[in-house]
Amino acid sequence: MTVSAERAEYYDRLKPHSLAPLWEILAKLLTTKPTTRSLPCLWRYEDSRPLLIESGKLITAEEAERRVLVLENPGLAGEGSTTEALYAGLQMILPGEVAGAHRHTASAFRFIIEGDQAYTAVDGEKAYMSAGDLVLTPNWAWHDHGHDGKQPMIWLDGLDIPLVKYFGTVFTEHYSEKQFPANRPSGSSYGTFGHNLRPVDDSFDEDYSPIFHYPYPESRKALDAMAGSRDPDPKRGWAMEYIDPTSGGPIMPTLSAFLSLLPSGFKGKTRQTTEAQIFSCAEGSGRTIIEQENGDELVFEWQARDQFVIPIWYPHRHETNEDSVLFSFSDGGVQKLLGLYREAP
Ligand code: GTQ
Numbered sequence: 001m002t003v004s005a006e007r008a009e010y011y012d013r014l015k016p017h018s019l020a021p022l023w024e025i026l027a028k029l030l031t032t033k034p035t036t037r038s039l040p041c042l043w044r045y046e047d048s049r050p051l052l053i054e055s056g057k058l059i060t061a062e063e064a065e066r067r068v069l070v071l072e073n074p075g076l077a078g079e080g081s082t083t084e085a086l087y088a089g090l091q092m093i094l095p096g097e098v099a100g101a102h103r104h105t106a107s108a109f110r111f112i113i114e115g116d117q118a119y120t121a122v123d124g125e126k127a128y129m130s131a132g133d134l135v136l137t138p139n140w141a142w143h144d145h146g147h148d149g150k151q152p153m154i155w156l157d158g159l160d161i162p163l164v165k166y167f168g169t170v171f172t173e174h175y176s177e178k179q180f181p182a183n184r185p186s187g188s189s190y191g192t193f194g195h196n197l198r199p200v201d202d203s204f205d206e207d208y209s210p211i212f213h214y215p216y217p218e219s220r221k222a223l224d225a226m227a228g229s230r231d232p233d234p235k236r237g238w239a240m241e242y243i244d245p246t247s248g249g250p251i252m253p254t255l256s257a258f259l260s261l262l263p264s265g266f267k268g269k270t271r272q273t274t275e276a277q278i279f280s281c282a283e284g285s286g287r288t289i290i291e292q293e294n295g296d297e298l299v300f301e302w303q304a305r306d307q308f309v310i311p312i313w314y315p316h317r318h319e320t321n322e323d324s325v326l327f328s329f330s331d332g333g334v335q336k337l338l339g340l341y342r343e344a345p
Pocket of ligand 1: 089104108159
């Protein structure tokens with residue numbers, strides 16, 4: 001719509017008063033369906049891994065604080081974001097290195113891609129991590145990373161940084177020492193709270209999940225048990241959500257995480273959802289077919305250790321070449337809390 005000279009002159013006189021005419025932007029603000037600047041994108045591990053390994057020669061974990069290559073969405077270039085609300089990155093820690101203790105209002109988790117004998121310490125308890133494990137560092141929990149092993153350790157970091165930044169509520173604190181003092185044996189949180197039991201003295205008084213380590217063999221066994229006892233979901237296969245056992249809800253208020261088993265030859269039905277999803281393939285290979293606005297289909301051929309992002313409202317479906325396991329995380333839980341979540345039937 002072209003603006004008449006009379007209106008243009010009026011709009012100019014509004015500006016010094018910090019006023020703007022809604023009628024010029026209303027259709028852009030209240031769209032008939034979701035719009036996103038994020039683009040679907042695939043990161044092949046065979047491309048990312050050598051570049052991440054190279055970073056090990058350029059900078060230490062100590063200097064970097066966190067040696068991470070951000071999975072930066074090409075539609076959000078320069079913003080350090082993977083979707084409007086979510087951040088993902090590939091972090092590497094080398095034997096003997098320490099990524100020092102800090103805490104922040106952003107919530108985080110890591111999903112292990114490669115390596116073992118490195119740990120994340122949360123509030124003074126070390127979780128030794130292996131491929132496929134999920135480890136949480138909730139909002140304002142002290143955490144540091146270290147590595148007692150011999151090979152590079154690489155994991156996917158998932159955080160809600162863009163969402164927290166949107167509110168402006170970013171706070172970060174660095175601990176006075178390199179590492180937060182150890183105060184519990186490694187594995188004690190999962191050992192105590194990870195078996196459908198709760199101490200009768202109810203001693204856990206944080207407002208986040210008492211479990212911060214979800215070992216892959218246990219999650220994988222749950223998928224197998226589910227697969228042995230029911231049909232797969234036509235869109236998502238045998239899909240499980242990781243939960244905070246005290247609430248039964250998402251692992252953290254702003255981050256939801258899932259693990260799904262898709263059988264060999266799976267041809268999923270199309271899913272269209274308001275949750276933005278970031279996937280990491282844990283096992284197998286297949287493809288995800290994404291319908292674009294112009295009707296063209298985009299095909300991401302993925303295999304173990306690859307990551308890809310499906311932004312909000314893009315219709316997509318998964319197919320497999322073999323039994324495959326997909327890890328994913330999303331902002332679906334926080335959308336549900338706010339009454340915003342929708343999924344097409
Ligand atoms: O490991 O604490 O990818 O603070 C970004 C910010 C990882 C971490 C990231 C972080 C971390």
